[in-house]
Every structure is written in structure tokens, then in C-alpha cells.
Amino acid sequence: MKTRRNEIKWHLLLAVIAFLMIIPIVFAISNSFKTLPDAYSNILNIIPENPTFDNYLQVFNQLPFWHITMNTFLIATAVTVFKTITSFLAAYAFVYCEFKGKNIIYFILISTMFIPFTVTMIPNYLTISALGLGDSLLGVILPQLGDALGIFLLRQSMRSIPGSLVEAVYLENAGHARIMGDIILPLTRPAVVSTGIIFFINSWNEYVWPVLILKSQSNYTLSLALQTYVSQEGGTEFTVAMAVSVMTMLPPLMLYVIFQKYIIDTFSMSGVKG
Amino acid sequence: MLTARNRKDKLIGYILILPSLSVFSVFMFWPLLRTVYLSFFEWNMVKPVKKFVGFANYIDMFQDPLTYKIIGNTVGYILILLALNFIAPYVLSFVLSVIIKKGQNIYKKIFFLPSIISLVVGSMLYLWILNPVSGPVAIIAKMLGLTFPVWSKSEGLVLVVLSLITSWKVFGYNFIVIFAGVSGVPKEAIEAAKLDNLPMWRIFIDIVFPMSSATGFYVFIITIVQGLQYVFTPIKVITQGGPNYASSNMIYNSYHEAFTLFRTGSSSAFSIVTMVLFIILLILEFKFVEKGVYYEN
Numbered sequence: 001m002k003t004r005r006n007e008i009k010w011h012l013l014l015a016v017i018a019f020l021m022i023i024p025i026v027f028a029i030s031n032s033f034k035t036l037p038d039a040y041s042n043i044l045n046i047i048p049e050n051p052t053f054d055n056y057l058q059v060f061n062q063l064p065f066w067h068i069t070m071n072t073f074l075i076a077t078a079v080t081v082f083k084t085i086t087s088f089l090a091a092y093a094f095v096y097c098e099f100k101g102k103n104i105i106y107f108i109l110i111s112t113m114f115i116p117f118t119v120t121m122i123p124n125y126l127t128i129s130a131l132g133l134g135d136s137l138l139g140v141i142l143p144q145l146g147d148a149l150g151i152f153l154l155r156q157s158m159r160s161i162p163g164s165l166v167e168a169v170y171l172e173n174a175g176h177a178r179i180m181g182d183i184i185l186p187l188t189r190p191a192v193v194s195t196g197i198i199f200f201i202n203s204w205n206e207y208v209w210p211v212l213i214l215k216s217q218s219n220y221t222l223s224l225a226l227q228t229y230v231s232q233e234g235g236t237e238f239t240v241a242m243a244v245s246v247m248t249m250l251p252p253l254m255l256y257v258i259f260q261k262y263i264i265d266t267f268s269m270s271g272v273k274g
Numbered sequence: 275m276l277t278a279r280n281r282k283d284k285l286i287g288y289i290l291i292l293p294s295l296s297v298f299s300v301f302m303f304w305p306l307l308r309t310v311y312l313s314f315f316e317w318n319m320v321k322p323v324k325k326f327v328g329f330a331n332y333i334d335m336f337q338d339p340l341t342y343k344i345i346g347n348t349v350g351y352i353l354i355l356l357a358l359n360f361i362a363p364y365v366l367s368f369v370l371s372v373i374i375k376k377g378q379n380i381y382k383k384i385f386f387l388p389s390i391i392s393l394v395v396g397s398m399l400y401l402w403i404l405n406p407v408s409g410p411v412a413i414i415a416k417m418l419g420l421t422f423p424v425w426s427k428s429e430g431l432v433l434v435v436l437s438l439i440t441s442w443k444v445f446g447y448n449f450i451v452i453f454a455g456v457s458g459v460p461k462e463a464i465e466a467a468k469l470d471n472l473p474m475w476r477i478f479i480d481i482v483f484p485m486s487s488a489t490g491f492y493v494f495i496i497t498i499v500q501g502l503q504y505v506f507t508p509i510k511v512i513t514q515g516g517p518n519y520a521s522s523n524m525i526y527n528s529y530h531e532a533f534t535l536f537r538t539g540s541s542s543a544f545s546i547v548t549m550v551l552f553i554i555l556l557i558l559e560f561k562f563v564e565k566g567v568y569y570e571n
Contacts, residue, residue, distance in 0.1 A: 014366065021387060021388055024396070024399040027410070044414075089293060090293070092290055093287045098287065099284040100284070109294065114555075115306065116502070116503055118548060120305035122308075122538055123304070127301070142301075143297070145297045176286050205393070207393065208503075226392075226398060227511055230397070238402065252391060253390065263390075267450055268454035
């Protein structure tokens with residue numbers, strides 16, 4: 001009896017946390033459909049009094065919104081494709097090839113996850129400027145074509161493939177291209193897909209590096225555009241800002257809803273070492 | 275497996291890591307060396323000549339009282355982030371995996387949801403939710419007869435709020451990673467302890483915590499290293515380090531020195547010191563793990 005009551009208490013606590021996690025998103029969606037007076041006078045109402053699409057229309061008037069969304073999409077797609085490929089190739093080499101210095105190179109690459117971005121920020125900014133890529137999408141993409149977390153996650157998933165499977169093909173004298181294409185890629189597809197999704201979401205949300213590189217509004221990504229709406233007092237553009245927030249959240253949310261199991265499984269794995 | 279490889283094979287190994295290695299060389303290792311180099315010079319990114327100043331940037335840094343304020347803030351951020359994103363998810367993972375067992379997937383899914391949302395969006399939403407005049411929290415506080423403080427102008431409190439915003443994003447990720455570790459603890463060990471009538475908190479401290487500590491230590495480190503970098507976004511978006519540097523941390527200060535004050539030397543010195551602190555943490559992790567922490571797999 002006592003344990004039952006205890007369980008209910010814990011469920012209550014977990015439910016409160018779950019509520020706190022969700023409520024900001026609910027408020028954002030609700031405010032994005034409110035008129036400004038409604039948003040300011042009925043603050044605690046989730047359901048808008050006179051639901052309106054005006055805020056969304058305003059976004060397109062105030063910003064080159066398609067352009068900004070396309071910028072974000074292009075950067076995220078390029079970064080995702082390249083990171084996934086370079087990580088996959090490197091992970092394969094670290095698991096299935098023997099070469100001198102393999103372990104130390106792997107160790108050094110993985111250790112970079114613990115280097116703060118401030119350490120590389122000034123030189124990378126100078127490099128990108130020297131290449132004439134300041135204020136360009138390419139300047140955002142270029143330093144992000146490789147990824148330590150990706151190598152780590154894909155190496156983990158390759159190591160879980162039974163060695164006998166690979167050995168059988170290897171003994172047939174098959175080349176690495178065949179081992180990679182016929183065995184490793186199909187067997188690690190879930191990990192490859194979710195690593196790719198993680199790359200895409202992270203790049204979509206990225207702020208620190210783009211804010212250093214991109215200066216003109218037509219080159220902005222969604223995070224940078226949203227930042228221009230920030231105001232301590234709330235401001236008269238508040239409901240429009242909520243509409244921008246909702247549209248910025250939408251693609252990652254959709255990916256999450258579709259691929260949640262993949263994403264959670266892959267992230268769970270990132271703490272398990274080997 | 276796959277021993278006795280020939281020379282061709284070795285070459286293939288190098289070719290396959292080459293793309294990653296070149297990106298890391300140009301945009302990670304080379305910049306790292308260059309930042310070390312820049313930390314010995316006085317420069318503003320524009321002047322044609324850099325002035326060599328030896329260790330002056332480091333000495334200045336440690337003589338500036340502001341540095342100690344920022345280090346203090348950084349410690350504050352670390353403590354709050356650890357409480358909310360290491361201790362809390364650890365205890366809750368234990369509760370969910372050992373005590374109540376029901377609803378694991380739904381909680382995991384909901385907790386993780388904010389992790390996929392941009393922290394600029396998070397900052398925007400919380401700026402409204404926690405608006406001291408017209409935000410829902412202030413309204414509810416008013417109904418209860420309380421006044422909600424102007425947190426963005428109050429030293430100490432501003433740091434707590436920015437940590438909370440960051441935790442909204444970080445908590446879920448840490449939770450699912452720790453949960454995986456806690457779930458990996460052999461059920462027999464827990465059942466045996468239950469038969470011995472060991473109280474739940476003892477089972478947590480004596481059995482589950484040590485037996486999942488490899489994952490635990492990873493999350494501990496990542497909370498500090500990534501957490502301090504995640505906080506950068508709400509700081510930059512909401513307070514720009516203010517009021518009076520009360521919300522700045524070591525990461526933000528490097529940025530501020532470089533791109534607001536255009537002092538590449540002191541920024542670089544600050545970054546290098548931050549990195550050294552992170553490396554010490556990493557070494558501690560390896561020491562700790564070598565000492566025979568229980569390994570899940």
C-alpha cells in the first residue's frame with residue numbers, strides 16, 4: 001500500500017517535469033495564432049480568442065522568409081551529407097582496417113569533442129575571411145564537413161556487427177568497397193539515418209558559428225532572423241516572433257515525431273563507451 | 275578478426291580517414307595552434323602588425339578582478355547545470371527504471387523533445403514566459419500575492435534563469451543517456467538487495483550509482499563541457515553577459531573579448547585556459563575509469 005502511494009508521488013513529479021518541458025512549446029503555438037491585444041490581455045489562455053493567421057503573413061512581409069528558410073535548409077543539408085559521409089568512411093577505417101597510429105588518431109579525433117569552440121573561433125573566422133567566404137553560406141558550411149560524434153556513433157554501431165558476417169565475405173577476397181556497400185551499410189542503416197538526422201537538426205538549430213559569419217539579412221538563417229525579434233519588454237512584434245519561433249521549430253519537430261525511436265536509441269548509445 | 279592485412283589495406287585505411295582528418299586539420303588542429311600563438315600577441319584582427327607581448331595576456335588575465343568574477347560565474351553555472359542535468363536525471367532514471375517501471379517510453383520521449391529545439395527559440399520563449407511584468411509566471415505569482423523579480427537585471431538570479439533555459443534543452447538528452455546506463459545495471463544485483471531489505475536510497479547509492487558510473491562520469495563531463503557552451507546562446511541572445519558581467523562565463527568572455535572588444539590576445543589566453551581546465555577534467559575521467567570503475571559492457 002505504501003509503495004503504491006510512493007509510486008503515485010513519483011509519477012506526479014515526472015508528470016510535472018513533462019508538463020514543464022512541453023508548456024513553452026504549447027504557449028508558442030498558441031501565441032502565434034493570437035492577435036497582439038489578445039496575447040497581452042489573456043496571457044494564461046491557451047486557446048486564442050480570435051484565432052488568426054496574421055502573424056504568419058506578417059513574417060513574410062517583414063522578412064525574406066523563403067530565402068532565410070532556404071539558407072537554413074541548404075546549410076543543414078550540405079553539412080549533414082558531408083558529415084555523414086566523412087564520418088562513415090572514417091568509422092569504417094577505424095573498425096575494419098589496420099594501419100599504423102590508428103588508435104592514437106582515433107583518440108585524438110574523439111578528444112576534440114572536449115575542446116571549447118572559443119579555441120578555434122578566431123582562427124577559423126580569419127581563415128574564412130581570408131578565403132573571401134565571410135558573409136556566405138559556404139563560409140558556414142566549410143569548417144563543418146567532419147564530425148567526431150558521428151565517427152564515434154557510427155564506429156559503435158559497426159562494432160556491434162558480428163565479426164563472422166564480415167569475415168565470411170572477406171575470405172571470398174572481396175574488396176573493401178564490397179564489404180562496405182553490401183554488408184556494413186545495410187546493417188548500420190538505422191544508425192546512419194539517425195546520425196544524419198541528428199546532424200541535420202543540430203545544424204538547423206545552429207547559432208554560434210553562423211552569427212559570426214553571416215552579416216547581411218539575405219544570408220541569415222532562421223536562428224539569426226529570430227534573434228532580431230528579441231526584446232526584453234516583449235515588444236509590439238511579439239506574436240510575429242512567436243510565429244517565427246514555431247516555423248523554426250517545425251522541421252526538427254516533424255523529424256522527431258517520425259524518427260523518435262531511432263533518435264532516442266542512437267543518443268542512448270552515445271554514453272556507452274567501447 | 276581480420277588480422278594479417280597487406281600493405282594495400284593500410285593505404286585504404288589512410289585514404290578513408292583522409293576526408294575527416296583534413297577537415298580536422300584545417301579547422302581544429304591548426305586553429306588550436308594558432309590560438310596558442312595569438313595568445314602571446316596584442317592584436318585586433320585588423321592591424322597589419324601583431325605586437326609580441328610574451329605572457330602579458332595571461333598575467334593581465336589573472337590580475338584582473340573581472341576574471342575572478344567570471345570564473346565564479348562559471349562555477350555557478352557548472353553547479354546549477356550539474357544539479358539539474360546530472361543529479362536530477364540520475365535520481366529520476368533510477369526511480370523510473372527500478373521503482374515505478376511504468377511509462378518509461380512516454381517520459382523519455384517527452385523529456386527529450388526540447389533537446390531538438392534551437393536555444394534561440396528557447397531563449398525567445400522563456401523571455402516571454404519569465405517576463406517580470408506580462409509573462410505567465412509573473413501573472414501566476416501575482417495571483418499568489420508574490421512579486422516576480424526583474425531577473426535579467428539582478429546579479430545571481432540572472433545566472434540561475436539562464437541555466438534553467440539551457441537545462442530545458444540539455445535535461446532530456448542527459449536523461450536518456452543516464453537512463454540507458456542505469457537500465458544496464460544487472461537486475462539480479464538490485465533484486466538481491468531488495469531481498470536484503472536494503473532501503474531504496476541505499477540501493478541507489480551503493481549499487482546502481484557505482485555500477486553505472488562509466489556512463490555517469492561521461493554525462494558529468496559532458497554537462498560541464500557542453501553545458502557551458504550551450505549557455506552561450508541565451509547569454510548572447512538575452513543579456514550579452516550583463517548586468518555588469520554577472521551572467522558572463524569563460525566561454526562568453528572569450529567571445530566578448532574577441533568580437534566586441536577586438537582583443538584577440540586576451541580572448542585567446544582566456545580560451546586556452548578554459549581548454550586546459552577541460553583537459554584536466556578529461557584526464558580525471560581517464561584516471562577514474564582506469565581505477566576500475568564498473569563497466570557496463
